[in-house]
Amino acid sequence: MNKLVYIVPDVSKCKIGSDYTKSEWYQIPEENKKFITAIAKGSEVEFQSKDENGKKVLTFIKAIGTGESEPAAKTTISKPTSATGKTTSSGPVCEDCGAGLKDDSYKTCYKCSMVRKEKEAKSPEGLDRQRSIEVQAMIKSASDVVGTAVAGQVNFAEPTQATALAEFVVIVATKLLAEFDSLKKK
Numbered sequence: 001m002n003k004l005v006y007i008v009p010d011v012s013k014c015k016i017g018s019d020y021t022k023s024e025w026y027q028i029p030e031e032n033k034k035f036i037t038a039i040a041k042g043s044e045v046e047f048q049s050k051d052e053n054g055k056k057v058l059t060f061i062k063a064i065g066t067g068e069s070e071p072a073a074k075t076t077i078s079k080p081t082s083a084t085g086k087t088t089s090s091g092p093v094c095e096d097c098g099a100g101l102k103d104d105s106y107k108t109c110y111k112c113s114m115v116r117k118e119k120e121a122k123s124p125e126g127l128d129r130q131r132s133i134e135v136q137a138m139i140k141s142a143s144d145v146v147g148t149a150v151a152g153q154v155n156f157a158e159p160t161q162a163t164a165l166a167e168f169v170v171i172v173a174t175k176l177l178a179e180f181d182s183l184k185k186k
């Protein structure tokens with residue numbers, strides 16, 4: 001008895017099996033995401049998959065016993081129907097837009113979860129990542145500048161010279177970063 005056990009929040013893959021521990025991951029092709037989100041978690045399903053680069057890719061899925069069997073081609077996932085009998089009015093709703101959700105394990109609908117992800121990129125965590133990229137870029141630039149400036153003049157076998165060089169790179173990088181930040185503010 002196969003059930004749609006779990007769908008990851010971005011709908012890139014799902015688990016199908018008799019229960020969570022006895023299930024397998026299936027990749028969901030982009031064009032089929034909208035169909036699978038119409039099936040409520042825990043629904044009994046009929047499905048087909050193919051192996052692609054060692055991963056199982058879902059080519060067909062249908063909730064069983066809905067009385068609305070879609071004569072879908074085997075390469076497409078059946079269209080969303082009110083397959084589960086759940087009505088949107090009594091079911092869970094999206095926290096952001098209020099649209100009915102088929103699955104109460106999600107807080108938002110697919111569209112709103114994408115919007116949230118975008119916002120996350122601007123969150124403090126996302127900014128830290130951005131900062132790290134900027135710092136790396138400045139260190140790279142500083143290394144290039146210092147490298148060009150001292151080409152052929154530094155004996156790397158000499159520890160004090162190597163240390164001085166490293167310190168010099170840091171000083172230049174720090175100055176570049178400060179300059180960069182003041183440009184960003186303008």
Ligand SMILES: [Zn+2]
Binds near residue numbers: 094095098099109111
């Ligand atoms: Zn929404």
